[in-house]
Amino acid sequence: MDWLNLLVYPAVRVLVLFFVLLTGFAYLTWYERKLLARFQVRYGPNRAGRFGLLQPLADAIKALFKEEIVPDHVDRPVYLLAPALAIVPALIIWAVIPVAKDFPAVADVPIGILWILAVAGIEGYGVILAGWSSNNNYSLLGALRSSAQMISYELPLGIFLVSILVLAGTFSLVELVEMSRPWWEWLWLWLVFPLFFICILAETNRSPFDLPETENELVAGFQTEYGGMKFALFFMAEYINMITTSAIMATLFFGGWKGPFADQYVWLGPVYLFIKVVALLFLFIWVRASVSRPRWDQLMRFSWQFLLPVSLMHLMGSAVFTVFLK
Amino acid sequence: MPTLPVPTFTQVVFVLIAAFTVISGLGVVVARNLFHSALLLAATFFGVAGLYVMLEAEFLAVTQILIYVGAVATLITFAIMLTRGAMHGETNPLNRQWGKAALFAFLFLVGLLGYLGGIPWPAPFQAIQADEGLIARLGEQLVTRYMVSLEVMGLLLMVALVGAILLARDDKP
Numbered sequence: 001m002d003w004l005n006l007l008v009y010p011a012v013r014v015l016v017l018f019f020v021l022l023t024g025f026a027y028l029t030w031y032e033r034k035l036l037a038r039f040q041v042r043y044g045p046n047r048a049g050r051f052g053l054l055q056p057l058a059d060a061i062k063a064l065f066k067e068e069i070v071p072d073h074v075d076r077p078v079y080l081l082a083p084a085l086a087i088v089p090a091l092i093i094w095a096v097i098p099v100a101k102d103f104p105a106v107a108d109v110p111i112g113i114l115w116i117l118a119v120a121g122i123e124g125y126g127v128i129l130a131g132w133s134s135n136n137n138y139s140l141l142g143a144l145r146s147s148a149q150m151i152s153y154e155l156p157l158g159i160f161l162v163s164i165l166v167l168a169g170t171f172s173l174v175e176l177v178e179m180s181r182p183w184w185e186w187l188w189l190w191l192v193f194p195l196f197f198i199c200i201l202a203e204t205n206r207s208p209f210d211l212p213e214t215e216n217e218l219v220a221g222f223q224t225e226y227g228g229m230k231f232a233l234f235f236m237a238e239y240i241n242m243i244t245t246s247a248i249m250a251t252l253f254f255g256g257w258k259g260p261f262a263d264q265y266v267w268l269g270p271v272y273l274f275i276k277v278v279a280l281l282f283l284f285i286w287v288r289a290s291v292s293r294p295r296w297d298q299l300m301r302f303s304w305q306f307l308l309p310v311s312l313m314h315l316m317g318s319a320v321f322t323v324f325l326k
Numbered sequence: 327m328p329t330l331p332v333p334t335f336t337q338v339v340f341v342l343i344a345a346f347t348v349i350s351g352l353g354v355v356v357a358r359n360l361f362h363s364a365l366l367l368a369a370t371f372f373g374v375a376g377l378y379v380m381l382e383a384e385f386l387a388v389t390q391i392l393i394y395v396g397a398v399a400t401l402i403t404f405a406i407m408l409t410r411g412a413m414h415g416e417t418n419p420l421n422r423q424w425g426k427a428a429l430f431a432f433l434f435l436v437g438l439l440g441y442l443g444g445i446p447w448p449a450p451f452q453a454i455q456a457d458e459g460l461i462a463r464l465g466e467q468l469v470t471r472y473m474v475s476l477e478v479m480g481l482l483l484m485v486a487l488v489g490a491i492l493l494a495r496d497d498k499p
Contacts, residue, residue: 007335078365110461114388121396125368128403132361140407147404151397171461 017094025239026056031278032285039289066228071134074225078133083226083233086126090240093119097247098174100257100269112173113165116248117158120203124150126237127205127222134225142221145296146205152300153202156307160196163311163318164189164252169326177256188321192314193253195307197283200249202303204241207288209299246280247273340380347373361406368399385461
């Protein structure tokens with residue numbers, strides 16, 4: 001039955017994936033608040049439930065029951081489309097990430113890495129649409145900053161990805177994780193991991209690169225005119241993007257689902273992936289707690305004058321290594 | 327009573343994607359707001375990528391999204407946001423050039439119909455092996471058979487880049 005294979009089974013997988021991701025988002029907010037509190041010698045949320053574990057639930061109920069306000073001066077269809085468009089790329093990028101041995105989240109397509117690049121390219125749309133349709137100078141400036149930032153950092157990010165691709169010799173992420181790499185390749189990859197992580201920070205608009213929503217200059221940037229659940233959707237997009245990019249980094253740089261005994265016991269794969277993702281999320285929050293925001297021109301200069309040449313050099317190095325050592 | 331043939335999954339999806347592409351393509355030219363036109367253009371690119379997937383050309387589809395939706399359309403929206411105020415972008419779809427534009431559109435349609443009429447339908451096709459080797463073969467062709475065109479394209483982009491930098495320079499030489 002082509003209906004069953006093409007529609008029903010993938011749909012079930014997608015539903016399970018979305019449930020996991022949305023729960024992950026809810027508890028990521030709790031994780032971040034708790035960690036930030038620890039960094040600042042506070043307690044963090046501790047009233048709703050034990051250790052504040054019910055706090056995400058309370059926040060969700062609050063966001064859902066807020067009054068839906070659509071300001072008069074906005075471009076209504078685009079204004080309503082923007083939050084949805086912000087969250088879709090964050091979710092669909094998961095389709096190609098392998099979660100266990102021979103088991104990608106939804107499909108093993110032969111173009112996995114390209115898929116990630118393509119979806120990363122459309123991630124800016126939610127922010128651009130929100131900023132433009134809000135008909136507000138702060139929003140527009142936030143959106144302009146965001147699109148410039150995303151275009152600039154996509155370039156070194158893409159070139160780093162191409163570099164990994166050249167070394168791996170395959171487009172499929174499933175194969176990428178399963179192949180065995182020599183030690184020098186791991187070393188060569190880990191050398192650029194910090195730079196890759198900086199690109200990811202800029203792509204996800206995370207602190208210290210959260211210039212599209214700087215409170216002291218732009219109120220709340222592109223999301224100034226959004227409230228209630230629509231604001232929550234932007235919030236969700238940012239956090240799911242954090243989880244997604246962490247999973248991508250874990251897959252590309254740290255062996256994805258691999259770990260001791262993961263080959264024999266398939267169920268261990270998701271556990272290892274989960275541990276790696278949580279560790280990378282800790283890194284995100286650690287950076288937020290300790291690094292201050294750069295100025296706008298510093299941000300752009302860093303991308304064009306440092307990251308881009310370095311990524312090109314890394315690509316050349318990868319090509320040379322592949323030809324002579326593989 | 328004649329029974330209608332049950333459409334296959336592929337046919338249903340094709341009709342949906344084709345309708346989406348055509349409607350958004352129409353929207354690009356009739357929308358009164360320039361920003362709406364740009365967004366609908368991105369939607370059209372998406373639809374075309376969907377058609378590529380239907381033809382089992384995943385590589386082409388993803389490249390289409392990467393280049394056209396991710397870069398070209400983003401740059402267009404970016405340019406519109408930079409040059410116009412947020413909401414006063416009302417434009418008249420019919421400007422002074424509409425006569426010439428209609429003429430060229432008509433000529434293009436005639437050419438297209440002539441080309442389509444020359445194909446014996448249903449067209450003979452050759453199935454390609456859509457596997458890993460496809461992309462490798464594509465790359466090989468690019469640096470052997472299509473070497474010159476690739477280099478010329480690179481040169482063209484280089485010239486455009488240098489020109490853009492020259493235009494944007496503050497200290498005119």
